[in-house]
Amino acid sequence: MAASDNDFVRIENPAAGVTVLVPTADIDMSRSPDLRSSIKEELKPGLDRMIIDLSEVQYMDSSGLATLVEAMRLAKKDSVGLHLASMTDKVRAIFEIARLDAFFSIKDTRQDALDA
Amino acid sequence: MKKAAQHSEPKPIKIELVSDPMYLCGARELVSCIAHRVGFGDMECSKIALALDEAMCNVIRHGYNKETDRPIWLTIYPQKPDADSFGGIEIIxxxxxxxxxxxxxxxxxxxxxxxxGLGVHIMREVMDEVIFEKRESKGMRLRMSKSAPRPDEAPRIGQRSSSQTQAQRQVS
Incomplete structure (x- = not known):
């Protein structure tokens, strides 16, 4: 496990070329900037896959969605596979309200994201 | 849904917040807790809290240009069920x-x-009615309302769920 610049996002490297970001609390306007910083910091050259594990996030607002949309664009530009994993039903609901559930690669579990 | 001026009981709650995003969580918990009390289920309470969050974020981001010391007044009208409706909630x-x-x-x-750019869409998607208007003196006012589900679709007032109790603890 690697240290992160902020306490809100835990960084893990389960395999070579794979980085998992684990936000550890709700993602709203006050915390989205920290998530954005962590994503940009971890999108390094040589990275094959980034997984954002949302299992510890009980709430997300549109600032979180905006951060993830931006992350998806950056990942595509760098040819990094970005997967979202382990969403709670309440978090999944906002993706559906915003009709972004088809835009992202959403996996039920972190293992599914590792296997994808 | 009845107009705010026609509410009898319970009385509305009105609080003044400052435009600091760190207080969004408290506003969300408050409205979620009250929504539970008037009969919304867990998922709907979470969505109502989301609509409130989006509204306040818009005020902070676009209205106040992210200044963190400006006032925001939040008023919540819980609406109990009566002969004409299943109740609901109105947020101003x-x-x-x-x-x-x-x-x-x-x-x-x-x-x-x-x-x-998703905030307004989310508010309109979640709530039954969303009305923006200019205040008489200065500033803007947003009214949002949502009717509660039928009694057989969600727990009613007096039927405390474990999540409801948890939400109340978090607010207190």
Whole structure:
């Protein structure tokens, strides 16, 4: 496990070329900037896959969605596979309200994201 | 749904917040807790909290240009069921931001996927009614309301669920 610049996002490297970001609390306007910083910091050259594990996030607002949309664009530009994993039903609901559930690669579990 | 001025009991709650995003969580917990009490289920409470969050974020971001010391007034009218309705909730958010034409407050095209611009769409998707208006003195007012589900679709007043009890603890 690697240290992160902020306490809100835990960084893990389960395999070579794979980085998992684990936000550890709700993602709203006050915390989205920290998530954005962590994503940009971890999108390094040589990275094959980034997984954002949302299992510890009980709430997300549109600032979180905006951060993830931006992350998806950056990942595509760098040819990094970005997967979202382990969403709670309440978090999944906002993706559906915003009709972004088809835009992202959403996996039920972190293992599914590792296997994808 | 009845108009706010016609509410009898319970009385509304009105609080003054400052435009600091760190207090969004408290506003969300408050409205979620009250929504539970008037009969909304867990998922709907979470969505109502989301609508409130989006509304307040818009005030902070666009109305106050992210200044963190400006006032935001939040009023919540719980509406108990009666002979005419299953009850519901009305939320009013007022500010002192620059007034704009309410007709110009629209969400972006969802087909155009890009960061931001989703708040108004989310509010309209979640709530039954969303009305922006200019306040009489200065600033803007947003009224949002949502009717509660039928009694057989969600726990009613007096039927305390474990999540409801948890939400109340978090607020207290």
């Amino acid at each position: 958010i007022e500010d002192e931001a620059k007034q704009i034409n309410p007709e110009k407050i629209v969400g972006r095209d969802l087909e155009d996927i890009k960061p931001g």
